Amino acid sequence: xxxxxxxxxxxxxxxxxxxxxxxxxxxxxxxxxxxxxxxxxxxxxxxxxxxxxxxxxxxxxxxxxxxxxxxxxxxxxxxxxxxxxxxxxxxxxxxxxxxxxxxxxxxxxxxxxxxxxxxxxxxxxxxxxxxxxxxxxxxxxxxxxxxxxxxxxxxxxxxxxxxxxxxxxxxxxxxxxxxxxxxxxxxxxxxxxxxxxxxxxxxxxxxxxxxxxxxxxxxxxxxxxxx
Numbered sequence: 538x539x540x541x542x543x544x545x546x547x548x549x550x551x552x553x554x555x556x557x558x559x560x561x562x563x564x565x566x567x568x569x570x571x572x573x574x575x576x577x578x579x580x581x582x583x584x585x586x587x588x589x590x591x592x593x594x595x596x597x598x599x600x601x602x603x604x605x606x607x608x609x610x611x612x613x614x615x616x617x618x619x620x621x622x623x624x625x626x627x628x629x630x631x632x633x634x635x636x637x638x639x640x641x642x643x644x645x646x647x648x649x650x651x652x653x654x655x656x657x658x659x660x661x662x663x664x665x666x667x668x669x670x671x672x673x674x675x676x677x678x679x680x681x682x683x684x685x686x687x688x689x690x691x692x693x694x695x696x697x698x699x700x701x702x703x704x705x706x707x708x709x710x711x712x713x714x715x716x717x718x719x720x721x722x723x724x725x726x727x728x729x730x731x732x733x734x735x736x737x738x739x740x741x742x743x744x745x746x747x748x749x750x751x752x753x754x755x756x757x758x759x760x761x762x763x764x
Contacts, residue, residue, distance in 0.1 A: 557712035597682030598640025691724035
């Protein structure tokens with residue numbers, strides 16, 4: 538019988554567990570890729586392939602679109618951003634948490650972990666997502682790319698550490714991209730990668746994650762023993 542997170546009486550190894558959003562908690566990678574491609578097509582740029590579009594997930598929106606569409610002139614970035622948002626809004630109701638995420642978060646809370654989100658989404662986008670999946674009150678803090686530095690700059694994690702009073706050694710960052718893991722390394726925090734999101738995990742090893750989880754169930758099981 539699998540060990541549940543809440544079955545262990547020991548105090549948490551990591552007082553604060555920080556999650557990326559898209560591709561880690563939220564099953565949105567495929568739709569984001571298609572929305573990036575459609576936005577670039579709308580403004581006349583060279584449409585990135587799936588791998589190139591997926592690579593920028595986790596960056597701030599402006600940074601991501603600039604990387605995905607290098608031949609689009611800077612003066613057209615506002616139009617590119619707006620076209621992306623319009624395409625994404627059409628799919629808002631098609632998105633959901635990965636199976637098993639809610640029980641995972643509930644178990645972590647029961648065991649005494651603080652929970653936070655560090656995401657490349659905008660504040661408005663994250664708040665809308667939190668409302669749509671009824672997660673208000675689950676997370677103790679969050680940071681979005683439009684209110685602080687984007688990944689892999691460590692500022693998101695540094696600010697969360699300061700806000701919640703947790704030393705960097707007590708923080709675990711969980712994400713699906715090299716941007717997430719590099720941010721954790723830059724901040725001096727531990728990390729876990731998940732392989733079911735935007736980036737293939739072959740590049741994760743060089744960034745020193747404690748584990749690479751291949752499903753939410755795998756992540757839950759690892760945290761039960763090591764979190």
